[in-house]
Amino acid sequence: MLLRSTTSQVSAEEMGIDDYSGIVKRLKSRLILREDSQLGRPVLPPLRLGIILQLKAIGVDITAEQQQNNSINDLISELESHENRRAQQMKSIDGIEKLNRVKIKMAYLEWYKKDCKAKGIGYYDSYKNLNSFSDNDVTKFKKLLTNYWRKLVEDAERKPQKEGASMRETWLYAGTNYRRMVEPLDIAEYYKQKGKRDYQTNGRSKHYILLEQWQKERAEKLAGAPNDKKKQNVAGNLTEDSCFWMNVEEALISCKQLKDGSDVEKQSAREHLSVFEQYVMDEINNYAVSPEIFLEKSSFMNWWKDFQEIIETSHDSPLSGFMKKCRYRQYEKGQF
Numbered sequence: 038m039l040l041r042s043t044t045s046q047v048s049a050e051e052m053g054i055d056d057y058s059g060i061v062k063r064l065k066s067r068l069i070l071r072e073d074s075q076l077g078r079p080v081l082p083p084l085r086l087g088i089i090l091q092l093k094a095i096g097v098d099i100t101a102e103q104q105q106n107n108s109i110n111d112l113i114s115e116l117e118s119h120e121n122r123r124a125q126q127m128k129s130i131d132g133i134e135k136l137n138r139v140k141i142k143m144a145y146l147e148w149y150k151k152d153c154k155a156k157g158i159g160y161y162d163s164y165k166n167l168n169s170f171s172d173n174d175v176t177k178f179k180k181l182l183t184n185y186w187r188k189l190v191e192d193a194e195r196k197p198q199k200e201g202a203s204m205r206e207t208w209l210y211a212g213t214n215y216r217r218m219v220e221p222l223d224i225a226e227y228y229k230q231k232g233k234r235d236y237q238t239n240g241r242s243k244h245y246i247l248l249e250q251w252q253k254e255r256a257e258k259l260a261g262a263p264n265d266k267k268k269q270n271v272a273g274n275l276t277e278d279s280c281f282w283m284n285v286e287e288a289l290i291s292c293k294q295l296k297d298g299s300d301v302e303k304q305s306a307r308e309h310l311s312v313f314e315q316y317v318m319d320e321i322n323n324y325a326v327s328p329e330i331f332l333e334k335s336s337f338m339n340w341w342k343d344f345q346e347i348i349e350t351s352h353d354s355p356l357s358g359f360m361k362k363c364r365y366r367q368y369e370k371g372q373f
Contacts, residue, residue, distance in 0.1 A: 054319070060202050064322035068162065070171045078346055082342075087113060090138065095196060096273075097194075105159065108305070112263070121138060127207075133327070135317050136207070136208065137209060139185050139186075139211070139215075140211065142178045142181055142182055143182065143211075143214065143218065143247065144287055145174075145175075146160075146175065146178060146179075146182075146218050146219070147218075148233060149171055149174075151176055152171065153300075154329055154332070156248035157169055157332055157333060157334055158332060158334040158335065159234070159327075159329040159330065159334075159335050160326070161222070161224075161225055161280075161282050161329075161335070161336065162225075162335055163220045164221075164222050164225050165225035165226075165228075165229060165336070171334075179219055179222050179223075179367065182215055182219055183242075183244075185289070186212060186244055186248070187244045188243070189212070190212070190244040191244070191248075193208075203307065206255075207237045209248075209251055209255065212248045212251075212252075213248065213273065214250045216245055216248045216249060216252075216279045217275040217276060217277065218275055219281070220245050221276075221279065221281070221282045223240070223241075223242070223245075224240075224280070224286070225285050227240045227283075228283075228286040233291065234287070234349070235287070236283040237280055237283060238282070241280075245279065249279065250323060252365045261350055263323055263325075264326040265371075268324050268371035268373075269371045269373075270371075271324045271327075271328060271368070271371050272369050272370075272371075273326055273367065274324075274327055275327060276320075276325065276327045276329075277320070277323075277325040278320065278325065278326075280328075281320070281326060282315075282336065284313060285330075285336050285337050285340055286311070287335065288309070288310060288313045288340050288344075289336065289340050289343065290346050291305075291309045291310050292306070292310070292340065292343040292344055292347060293343075294306035295307060295310065295342075296345050296347050300326060310348075311342065311354075314354050314355075314356040314357070315354075315355075315356075317356055318354075318355045318356045318359065321359065321368065321373070324368075325371075328365065328368060328369035331365040331368075331369070340359055
């Protein structure tokens with residue numbers, strides 16, 4: 038009531054009053070906050086002080102004693118809350134705009150993925166081999182996307198939005214797509230370096246680890262067998278495990294060890310390949326891998342050729358049966 042009655046007499050616009058931020062800046066320049074503290078009065082937060090000064094400017098007489106009055110104090114607190122809410126809304130809008138710009142960059146990578154598939158080679162292997170100019174363009178988009186998500190994850194880790202949810206669902210969904218699309222490119226770069234092993238321990242960025250952790254925490258609530266929609270859409274899906282190609286690269290190394298390594302290396306390689314076979318079959322059963330892994334020129338198919346050449350003819354496993362019978366053709370149609 039007090040504010041309503043006084044504003045009818047003289048408007049803030051007529052008196053040339055600036056917004057809160059302008060008032061606070063001028064106050065800081067005059068060191069009023071410091072002077073208040075030197076006079077023994079409590080130093081008020083800048084926002085609260087700005088509200089009090091603007092109320093005074095439009096004719097509301099507020100003394101230090103009146104600030105203790107419940108009705109005046111409630112009015113000031115309500116205006117504070119309003120300004121804080123508005124600031125959060127503006128921050129959220131800015132975040133959504135940035136996310137939309139990021140999605141445009143992701144759309145380019147989606148186009149790149151489809152273009153590579155049309156050429157008979159998956160985008161992972163195309164980028165790994167740098168077969169075309171578009172592969173070089175991808176490096177630029179990858180860097181921009183990684184910078185954005187790395188900072189966003191760092192911010193989310195410092196300031197979780199609420200207990201049990203480090204990142205809002207909209208951002209987590211977009212972050213999961215980013216991780217599944219872009220991390221394979223980091224893996225390709227890593228294994229192009231001679232002698233590199235164990236990307237997950239020695240090369241993986243923390244922001245990928247956290248994005249995967251948060252996604253798994255949410256996925257646990259939705260766990261279940263693959264539904265018909267997932268099967269029908271498998272041809273266009275990204276491989277769910279963003280470290281899938283790391284496992285393929287390690288399996289290729291194990292094949293070389295099984296062929297040319299020492300007895301100890303051969304035994305270790307055999308055990309690793311057995312685990313790898315089971316891992317891949319589990320992913321296939323869950324419709325969790327993109328059919329692109331079965332393209333003729335893919336690193337996975339190169340592994341399969343190497344594996345067939347060095348493994349015993351009597352070797353039998355679910356994955357061997359799946360591959361020998363070319364059941365991946367049915368898999369792509371969601372009919373496996």
